[in-house]
Amino acid sequence: MSRTRRARTHPLAARQRAVRQRAVRHRAVGRPAVRHALLGVLSIAGAAACQAPMSIFTGAGDGGRRVSTLTWFLIVAAAVVYVGVMALFVAGMARNRERDPASVDLSERGTGFIVWGGGVMPAVVLTVVFIAGLAAMGRFPAAVSEQAPRFTITGHQWWWQVDYDDPALPGSFTTANELHVPVGTTVRIRLISADVIHSFWVPGLQGKIDLIPGDTNEIRIHAEKAGTYRGQCAEFCGMQHANMAFTVVADPPAQYAAWIAGQQQPAREPTDSITASGRQLVTGGPCAMCHTLRGTNARGQVAPDLTHVGSRLTLAAGTLPNNAGTMEAWIANAQLMKPGVRMPTLSQFNGRELRAVATYLESLK
Numbered sequence: 621m622s623r624t625r626r627a628r629t630h631p632l633a634a635r636q637r638a639v640r641q642r643a644v645r646h647r648a649v650g651r652p653a654v655r656h657a658l659l660g661v662l663s664i665a666g667a668a669a670c671q672a673p674m675s676i677f678t679g680a681g682d683g684g685r686r687v688s689t690l691t692w693f694l695i696v697a698a699a700v701v702y703v704g705v706m707a708l709f710v711a712g713m714a715r716n717r718e719r720d721p722a723s724v725d726l727s728e729r730g731t732g733f734i735v736w737g738g739g740v741m742p743a744v745v746l747t748v749v750f751i752a753g754l755a756a757m758g759r760f761p762a763a764v765s766e767q768a769p770r771f772t773i774t775g776h777q778w779w780w781q782v783d784y785d786d787p788a789l790p791g792s793f794t795t796a797n798e799l800h801v802p803v804g805t806t807v808r809i810r811l812i813s814a815d816v817i818h819s820f821w822v823p824g825l826q827g828k829i830d831l832i833p834g835d836t837n838e839i840r841i842h843a844e845k846a847g848t849y850r851g852q853c854a855e856f857c858g859m860q861h862a863n864m865a866f867t868v869v870a871d872p873p874a875q876y877a878a879w880i881a882g883q884q885q886p887a888r889e890p891t892d893s894i895t896a897s898g899r900q901l902v903t904g905g906p907c908a909m910c911h912t913l914r915g916t917n918a919r920g921q922v923a924p925d926l927t928h929v930g931s932r933l934t935l936a937a938g939t940l941p942n943n944a945g946t947m948e949a950w951i952a953n954a955q956l957m958k959p960g961v962r963m964p965t966l967s968q969f970n971g972r973e974l975r976a977v978a979t980y981l982e983s984l985k
């Protein structure tokens with residue numbers, strides 16, 4: 621087979637030819653500009669309609685709906701301004717096509733349009749947008765009772781510490797990267813930072829708010845529907861900023877009460893020889909220096925509390941789904957999965973030990 625012949629029959633070459641032919645047909649029959657504009661509008665509409673895990677358009681609570689209304693308002697306002705400017709631009713070009721550039725009137729009378737169109741109009745539009753934004757921001761759920769549950773979230777590079785320290789709870793506890801809230805109840809969250817500025821953002825439930833070192837902020841969220849809402853750190857905070865996600869789980873009241881009662885318990889006792897050896901390795905080894913497992917002698921304070929780590933949806937702040945396989949991989953080589961993370965790579969466990977540690981941690985529901 622000659623070189624050219626091989627190139628002609630190569631599957632990629634055939635595909636490229638098909639694409640090129642389609643492009644030619646496209647140019648011949650359609651108006652690509654119109655089609656692209658239509659595609660743009662459709663993709664915005666699609667993004668609005670789809671149940672994406674983290675969409676600004678699917679507000680599920682008072683705060684989230686306000687954000688999505690404001691977003692739509694901004695999109696429509698920007699589209700109206702864009703179409704208006706483009707229409708004037710095209711009209712101006714059409715009108716002055718034959719005109720001699722030297723005859724353009726640059727006196728004060730001739731620049732009135734620039735003052736209005738370039739100064740006054742933008743000032744009006746930007747003021748309206750600013751006021752609309754302020755109004756949306758100012759309308760927090762106003763009537764939040766003093767009895768409303770109140771928790772504390774601390775931002776760390778790159779995970780979220782969640783303290784259920786509401787005085788109304790019979791006992792406080794700490795968890796990580798997952799916040800459970802009762803459906804239909806406004807919850808107050810105090811936000812602090814342990815290191816740099818982070819930003820707490822669950823687009824389905826509320827706008828963004830920063831976690832600032834040395835300062836305390838408060839946000840109120842209200843989930844109307846049961847389900848999980850993905851959140852993400854929205855302020856660049858270092859190497860693994862992108863892998864600093866969290867989940868808000870809105871539970872029906874009975875389920876929420878059961879979850880609280882479960883989390884208040886100390887870590888489960890091992891039920892077999894594998895989990896027993898796993899606990900031995902966790903509490904007697906390097907894990908205990910950074911992590912706490914309530915009810916054991918692991919009392920480290922610098923890393924996520926692992927007392928009920930098996931009950932969580934994700935590992936490493938939304939980086940991995942939580943199961944025995946990802947747990948093993950994470951322990952064996954955290955630096956590969958989340959480079960720069962404070963968790964060291966623990967290469968001292970052999971295969972059997974690694975399996976035991978992961979099995980034990982996954983049993984901690």
Ligand code: CUA
Nearest residue numbers: 818853857861
């Ligand atoms: Cu924390 Cu970005």
